[in-house]
Amino acid sequence: MTPGRPSSRVGDNDVRETLAAFTVASEPGNERRAMEKVADAVKGVGLEPPKMERLKTAVAEATMNAMEHGNEYDAGKPVYIEAAVSEAELSIKITDKGSGPPIPEAETPDIEAKLENRQTPRGWGLFLIESMVDELRVSGGEDRHTVELVFRLGEEKGGK
Amino acid sequence: MEVRHLEVEVVRKDEAVVLHMKGEINGFAQEALAEAYEKAEGESPEAVVLDFTEVDYINSTGIALIVGLLAKARASGRRVIACGLSDHYVEIFTITRLSDFMSLVPDEENAIREAAS
Numbered sequence: 659m660t661p662g663r664p665s666s667r668v669g670d671n672d673v674r675e676t677l678a679a680f681t682v683a684s685e686p687g688n689e690r691r692a693m694e695k696v697a698d699a700v701k702g703v704g705l706e707p708p709k710m711e712r713l714k715t716a717v718a719e720a721t722m723n724a725m726e727h728g729n730e731y732d733a734g735k736p737v738y739i740e741a742a743v744s745e746a747e748l749s750i751k752i753t754d755k756g757s758g759p760p761i762p763e764a765e766t767p768d769i770e771a772k773l774e775n776r777q778t779p780r781g782w783g784l785f786l787i788e789s790m791v792d793e794l795r796v797s798g799g800e801d802r803h804t805v806e807l808v809f810r811l812g813e814e815k816g817g818k
Numbered sequence: 819m820e821v822r823h824l825e826v827e828v829v830r831k832d833e834a835v836v837l838h839m840k841g842e843i844n845g846f847a848q849e850a851l852a853e854a855y856e857k858a859e860g861e862s863p864e865a866v867v868l869d870f871t872e873v874d875y876i877n878s879t880g881i882a883l884i885v886g887l888l889a890k891a892r893a894s895g896r897r898v899i900a901c902g903l904s905d906h907y908v909e910i911f912t913i914t915r916l917s918d919f920m921s922l923v924p925d926e927e928n929a930i931r932e933a934a935s
Binding site for chain 2: 783
């Protein structure tokens with residue numbers, strides 16, 4: 659652990675160290691800013707390059723969902739992002755102001771229906787996020803939604 | 819970080835028209851991609867090649883734009899071939915099953931060969 663960084667105890671032997679905590683304004687394109695900032699903050703964790711790429715995509719998509727669906731691209735409503743690491747996992751929490759509908763379950767998009775114009779071509783974000791992470795935790799209430807992206811450390815998820 | 823808006827160069831190569839894309843494929847890319855595809859369609863090629871060599875970011879909105887483009891190509895009986903994708907985006911195209919509906923090849927040379935086959 660890096661001295662001087664905040665840490666908290668979440669389990670018997672699992673101390674979390676906060677690697678980054680920041681906000682971005684809900685403006686199109688800011689998901690990439692969030693993605694690069696998180697990637698930079700977690701460099702020392704030692705993720706394999708493919709896992710780092712998955713993390714970047716998951717962070718960008720979750721931030722975009724928070725800006726669009728949670729905050730309705732209201733630049734005055736920030737998205738809060740916190741990255742923390744423990745011995746067992748790397749966690750990135752992305753929280754919006756929760757003015758939109760609750761976050762739905764991720765569903766596998768029907769590409770045939772999209773190609774035949776029976777469905778909108780959109781609707782890939784949550785599916786992509788779930789495909790990129792080891793675990794997706796969703797929580798929230800009337801005033802916020804939080805998506806937690808979890809990457810387990812010291813093991814590789816099968817096929818990912 | 820500045821958004822790198824998509825620039826597309828449309829080039830006829832034998833049986834194919836190649837869309838050389840440079841920048842990011844996100845919501846801002848809609849107009850550039852639609853214009854480029856329309857120009858490619860005007861050439862009535864056998865195949866449309868999407869060259870991702872100089873694309874460094876594709877988000878879910880970009881995936882939707884590619885799905886829309888693929889739908890148009892299928893409606894007019896044209897094949898779509900993608901080249902120059904990084905390993906990560908090959909994984910994304912596989913997960914989303916875009917790879918079931920377009921060929922993924924390493925580079926433009928292979929794409930032109932694939933278009934002629």
